Amino acid sequence: MYRKYAEEAMDIVKTIEADGPRLPGSDEEKAACKKLVSEIDNRLGLKAATESFIYAPEASIGAINKLGWVAALLLIPYYFGAEIIAMVGYIGIMVFVLTQIVVYTGIWDFCFKKAKSTNIITELPPTNGKSDYTVFLGAHYDSSWCWKLAAKNPATAIVKTAYGIFGAIAMIVLSLIAVLNRFDVFDDPWTVSIVTYVLPVAFLPGFFFVSHYLTQDKTEASPGAMDNLSGIALNMMVMKYFKEHPEEMPEGMKLVNIGFAAEESGLKGSLAYVKAHKAEMDKDNTYVLNVDSISDPGYFSAVKADPWQFTKFDRGLIEMIKESIAETGEKVNEIVNPAGGCDSTPFCRAGIKTVTFAAQKPTISDYYHTFNDVSDRLEIDVFEKGFAVILNTIKKIGASRKGMETNAAATEATTETATETVSEVAATEVVEVAETAEKE
Secondary structure, eight states, X not given: OOHHHHHHHHHHHHHHXXXXXXXXXXXXXXXXXXXXXHHXXXXXXXXXXXXXXXXXXXXXXXXXXXXXXXXXXXXXXXXXXXXXXXXXXXXXXXXXXXXXXXXXXXXXXXXXXXXXXXXXXXXXXXXXXXXXXXXXEEEEOOOOOEEHHHHHOHHHHHHHHHHHHHHHXXXXXXXXXXXXXXXXXXXXXXXXXXXXXXXXXXXXXXXXXXXXXXXXXXXXXXXXIIIIIHHHHHHHHXXXXXHHOGGGSOTTEEEEEXXXXXXGGTSXXXXXXXXXXXXGOOGGGEEEEEEEEEOOTTOEEEEEEEGGGTEEOOHHHHHHHHHHHHHHTOXXXXXXXXXXXXXXXXXXXXXXXXXXXXXXXXXXXXXTTSTTOOGGGOOHHHHHHHHHHHHHHHHHHHHHHHHHHHHHHHHHHHHHHHHHHHHHHHHHHHHHHHHHHHHO
């Protein structure tokens, strides 16, 4: 039914993919932005606007491998008697991990080199010219650094990373013990000295694994066909569909498509957009449908939360996504984002109703954030079903709005009827009182 739109979406993926990985803040990301603006103009017949923002591309996920090297280098002051310096350093690593990589606070961004990236915004106005509510489509067009551990062996990637994290935590404890041992607080200081001297060597492999978590080498970076040119292309095709079939566009709806940049740097594109436009978005009349990684049959999912970011998405939109998935015949899944965050989170924090639609196996694979994320592994059938999910969810939002209007009109009519009845009763009572007075 939607085959031609799925095929054109795949063509968009291949067109952008051909220019190589689009690391956040890179020249390739900037080139992709210009190319997508041109594609929107030529394929959709719409004019895209752009909004740029400044940020630190490698201040979050992009810093992980550097933390591994720092952890290893901190063993130098540790073994030269400066255990306090080592302890402070390992504590600093864990604080950075929690605040910048687990939770995207951005409080340490000032320590990193800055760059400029650009969001792409395309609008399709209501068919009747009157906007009652807005539906945002979102997807990110940047791609990720290569997660080398996953590319090499997905089965051991998490274990190796956890080994490095555990090593940093253990070194905080060992550093503290070594410092206390200088003050003869232990009964057997000689044994404690041996343990604190020998044990850190066991954590070196873990630090090495973290230092090889990812690479900044562009030649090994992810082409990002699944994550997330798939979402970019499908959202563009949904815009094209409604432009070609205005009779199917929900009445009173303005449709806005945003291609976010720098998602892989800690949601910087969506954070920048929400910061710039929060005052304009009416919480009661704004809906955000984020699309991220449409790839794997059997794993069509409504993403209900980003636990690492402490956000939960809108229950009504979650149910709409699930209904739309069921209508395609795909298995319906409701999941939380297993790690990191998605572009729904900044909108959720602003009080905007949002949900993320994904079709990606939620486990570590050799094609997630690696050089294997290429278009050759994507299927037209999956794109066609993904297109249907997005399109039908938008229509369901429209139907829910019409239902709200119908209920509001019915309530108003009931109120008016009740008011008229009360007025009639009051008038009757006045007449009866007047008649009684005349008789007396």
